[in-house]
Amino acid sequence: MTRILAIASQKGGVGKTTTAVHLGAYLALAGQRTLLIDLDPQGNATSGLSVEPPVADPLGELWTGSADWSSLARPAPEVDRLQVLTSPSRARESFESFTLRSSRVTELRAQLLAGDWDFVVIDSPPTLGPLTSLALAWADGVIIPVQCEYFAMEGLTQMLETIGRANAGRAIPLEVTGILLTLFSESFELSVEVVEEVRKYFPDKALQTIIPRDIALAEAASHGTAASGYAPRSRGAWAYLNLAKEILAHDHA
Amino acid sequence: MTRILAIASQKGGVGKTTTAVHLGAYLALAGQRTLLIDLDPQGNATSGLSVEPPVADPLGELWTGSADWSSLARPAPEVDRLQVLTSPSRARESFESFTLRSSRVTELRAQLLAGDWDFVVIDSPPTLGPLTSLALAWADGVIIPVQCEYFAMEGLTQMLETIGRANAGRAIPLEVTGILLTLFSESFELSVEVVEEVRKYFPDKALQTIIPRDIALAEAASHGTAASGYAPRSRGAWAYLNLAKEILAHDHA
Numbered sequence A, B: 001m002t003r004i005l006a007i008a009s010q011k012g013g014v015g016k017t018t019t020a021v022h023l024g025a026y027l028a029l030a031g032q033r034t035l036l037i038d039l040d041p042q043g044n045a046t047s048g049l050s051v052e053p054p055v056a057d058p059l060g061e062l063w064t065g066s067a068d069w070s071s072l073a074r075p076a077p078e079v080d081r082l083q084v085l086t087s088p089s090r091a092r093e094s095f096e097s098f099t100l101r102s103s104r105v106t107e108l109r110a111q112l113l114a115g116d117w118d119f120v121v122i123d124s125p126p127t128l129g130p131l132t133s134l135a136l137a138w139a140d141g142v143i144i145p146v147q148c149e150y151f152a153m154e155g156l157t158q159m160l161e162t163i164g165r166a167n168a169g170r171a172i173p174l175e176v177t178g179i180l181l182t183l184f185s186e187s188f189e190l191s192v193e194v195v196e197e198v199r200k201y202f203p204d205k206a207l208q209t210i211i212p213r214d215i216a217l218a219e220a221a222s223h224g225t226a227a228s229g230y231a232p233r234s235r236g237a238w239a240y241l242n243l244a245k246e247i248l249a250h251d252h253a
């Protein structure tokens, strides 16, 4: 059964893309055929893995049906079993031609579920706009990265409310797979406090794995590759490997 | 002559809000009557200064004319001469009721220019959508924060293209006041490389001041206050003081 996970948070720079890239890479390295869908017109996941876009606007082609998932997906050059649907064109930011009530959303989701991938991971932009809504509409579960700093807590509450409201209109509710604490710095009290606070208020949802701040993760991105290849023994790489294990152990989205 | 500066970048978490808050605070501390307009529905600038919203949706009230700038602006509790227009309601994210071609945009800008403030600083969300476009439409100059990490460079080029395109339709072009390098870590090669690269390709636009990564800035936000009060001798506070001096020394937007 294909599992579809969205990585979403309207707060900027909290590690959505880094999480999408590395969770995708480590799931693939664990033997899961994985599709990473880059739904952010900024295309950081696409460039962070050096994937060649097959066309200027894959999402547009999917929508009109002039191409399908498997014909548009491209391999991530350095990660076997990881494929990427590259980012939408900038024009999609306005997204007015799409309506999320369209049956096309459901059809495309059905095709994903029926397809060859074991896991689908969706990277989304730092908004609660249409592209993020699309990611949530396609997904069964959502991982919400929360940076271990102040503003992140406020954003988390808003995100959970948004998901709650969306679930009011869904036949099958979107599961909060977990809250992922990111950019953790053990030497900073503020960072430690955010971890304690999230674990206190969301004990069932805070994921066990915490992603430390580790320059190797930023460097890997600047080399257009995942840390699993670039710096596999770094703390950041190990943390994401453990995240993939934790997600695999879930028996649900 | 009132100077209106937008702080804008579609990349998330690059220090837009931290820059808006601290540039606003240090301009005010330098004697400039300053208005900080929080155009991000996430309201990080509003909460980062502990400002009480006068109404749920100040932008909406301004738009319909049921209130004006001075009646809606609220003082930042700990910074004399700094006032804040608190964040729009979340409903404004869709912004369909506003059209940026509306004469209301120009009228509101004219009121700002005619008003009592010496400086207006506008914080915007991590998008190139309508609220950011509104910030750019009201502004004379834009400061683009660029995080000293890989993805930031790509985002910078897109941002400059966006401004260029917007300027094609403007009587008075929007000035790029400067590119502000933020979250700099001197011990990381990647960080140093981004600084060199930005200064090499944009020698006239890269601002002299570089903002270092300094936990005091994040801690100040968690206390709902600017570092100018919370940790005035921290490196982060000094850097923003110097930024305010650099901006004041410009004889243009």
Ligand SMILES: Nc1ncnc2c1ncn2[C@@H]1O[C@H](COP(=O)(O)OP(=O)(O)OP(=O)(O)O)[C@@H](O)[C@H]1O
Binding pocket: A011, A012, A013, A014, A015, A016, A017, A018, A019, A040, A044, A124, A125, A126, A182, A183, A184, A211, A212, A213, A214, A215, A216, A217, A218, A219, A221, A236, B010, B011, B012, B013, B126, B149, B150, B151, B152
């Ligand atoms: N654990 C980490 N340690 C060090 N750097 C990191 C870590 N996670 C992410 N980064 C870096 O921080 C920056 C922001 O991360 P990233 O782009 O993944 O966040 P994002 O939430 O996707 O941002 P956006 O909201 O713009 O989409 C990037 O330069 C990235 O390489």
Ligand SMILES: Nc1ncnc2c1ncn2[C@@H]1O[C@H](COP(=O)(O)OP(=O)(O)OP(=O)(O)O)[C@@H](O)[C@H]1O
Binding pocket: A010, A011, A012, A013, A126, A149, A150, A151, A152, B011, B012, B013, B014, B015, B016, B017, B018, B019, B040, B044, B124, B125, B126, B182, B183, B184, B211, B212, B213, B214, B215, B216, B217, B218, B219, B221, B236
């Ligand atoms: N120089 C700095 N040193 C340390 N922490 C910083 C610095 N600048 C910003 N931060 C922290 O990093 C996080 C992101 O910064 P900030 O919210 O200012 O970015 P932003 O661009 O406004 O984000 P968004 O795209 O979500 O609006 C915040 O928790 C902030 O307190």
Ligand SMILES: [Mg+2]
Binding pocket: A016, A017, A018, A040, A044, A124, A125
């Ligand atoms: Mg991203």
Ligand SMILES: [Mg+2]
Binding pocket: B016, B017, B018, B040, B044, B124, B125
């Ligand atoms: Mg912000």
